[in-house]
Amino acid sequence: MGSLNIENVKKAFGSVDVLKGIDLEVRDGEFVVFVGPSGCGKSTLLRVIAGLEDASSGNIIIDGQKVDAVPPAERGIAMVFQTYALYPHLNVRNNMSLGLKQIKTPADEITRRVKAASGMLSLEPYLERRPAELSGGQRQRVAIGRAVVREPKLFLFDEPLSNLDAALRVNTRLEIAQLHRRLSATMIYVTHDQVEAMTLADRIVVLNGGRIEQVGAPMELYNSPTNLFVAGFIGSPKMNFIDGTRLGETAKTIGVRPEHMTVDPKSGSWKGTVIHAEHLGADTNLYLDAEQAGLLTIRTFGEYRAEPGTTLYATPDPSRIFRFNDQGRTIR
Numbered sequence: 001m002g003s004l005n006i007e008n009v010k011k012a013f014g015s016v017d018v019l020k021g022i023d024l025e026v027r028d029g030e031f032v033v034f035v036g037p038s039g040c041g042k043s044t045l046l047r048v049i050a051g052l053e054d055a056s057s058g059n060i061i062i063d064g065q066k067v068d069a070v071p072p073a074e075r076g077i078a079m080v081f082q083t084y085a086l087y088p089h090l091n092v093r094n095n096m097s098l099g100l101k102q103i104k105t106p107a108d109e110i111t112r113r114v115k116a117a118s119g120m121l122s123l124e125p126y127l128e129r130r131p132a133e134l135s136g137g138q139r140q141r142v143a144i145g146r147a148v149v150r151e152p153k154l155f156l157f158d159e160p161l162s163n164l165d166a167a168l169r170v171n172t173r174l175e176i177a178q179l180h181r182r183l184s185a186t187m188i189y190v191t192h193d194q195v196e197a198m199t200l201a202d203r204i205v206v207l208n209g210g211r212i213e214q215v216g217a218p219m220e221l222y223n224s225p226t227n228l229f230v231a232g233f234i235g236s237p238k239m240n241f242i243d244g245t246r247l248g249e250t251a252k253t254i255g256v257r258p259e260h261m262t263v264d265p266k267s268g269s270w271k272g273t274v275i276h277a278e279h280l281g282a283d284t285n286l287y288l289d290a291e292q293a294g295l296l297t298i299r300t301f302g303e304y305r306a307e308p309g310t311t312l313y314a315t316p317d318p319s320r321i322f323r324f325n326d327q328g329r330t331i332r
């Protein structure tokens with residue numbers, strides 16, 4: 001079991017309000033990802049859940065029990081950090097077992113759990129090695145293994161993949177997804193990475209300036225963002241925002257995702273001049289300076305050859321246009 005309730009949690013450092021009243025319910029077994037711009041309070045919220053920081057007010061409730069006065073080690077939580085935080089002088093086996101020894105777990109139980117976790121994370125060949133003799137990806141798997149053996153109610157991940165190179169990040173991301181499926185454990189995960197958030201999360205929590213902007217399943221946020229901030233934050237490349245008045249619309253702002261426009265050299269809705277084309281292999285990002293709509297990013301599938309300075313017309317898919325009012329809220 002590992003449900004979590006966050007009730008009106010506020011946190012200030014001195015006179016700076018970092019968390020301004022967070023309410024969130026996480027179901028047992030759910031994978032919840034916190035995203036938001038740098039400094040929005042993601043890590044602070046995770047640290048408050050873990051008990052590494054005290055909230056200034058509000059409650060943290062794990063499995064129905066208020067834990068504000070419970071020390072971190074007794075909250076039934078395991079945290080995985082960006083920097084691994086392994087003991088350099090201990091081998092993998094001992095790094096994974098140390099926490100269990102400290103709470104006087106019987107030796108045969110420790111052996112069983114280390115065996116299961118190292119099997120799950122493909123760490124068996126490395127059990128006798130020290131961290132310095134491992135790659136970054138292997139070290140992070142040990143850090144995850146150390147969390148797994150504790151059989152926590154709640155796993156907390158603070159940007160666990162950001163020190164890994166692109167290929168390892170993909171592999172480790174898959175491993176975390178499989179781990180979640182196997183353990184059916186509750187996981188809370190902080191990341192900067194759009195792809196990690198979209199692919200791992202049951203629900204994404206979008207934070208901005210210490211407040212929650214929206215909570216929802218990845219495709220719900222992508223298809224139905226409640227406001228300009230979420231519309232611009234979820235999706236890559238970012239949604240295009242166009243001044244509604246320039247288009248003769250009543251809405252203050254019009255939003256179109258780069259992948260929801262087509263281009264044609266002869267005709268279309270918005271005439272523009274190509275500024276740059278980025279060839280990504282599977283698709284091309286075109287940057288167009290459009291007369292009415294301003295600077296547009298358009299994503300075309302496959303290779304699209306367009307020299308800077310040439311004229312192209314962009315046409316949005318009418319069923320995929322977003323409209324926002326003066327307050328930046330989505331007009332349904």
Ligand SMILES: Nc1ncnc2c1ncn2[C@@H]1O[C@H](COP(=O)(O)OP(=O)(O)OP(=O)(O)O)[C@@H](O)[C@H]1O
Binds near residue numbers: 037041042043045192
């Ligand atoms: N111990 C501290 N003392 C004072 N201010 C702090 C402390 N920890 C964090 N802050 C401030 O709180 C704000 C939120 O920090 P936090 O690390 O939670 O943001 P974040 O969303 O995780 O950012 P990033 O994505 O850059 O890691 C920042 O402005 C930060 O400078």
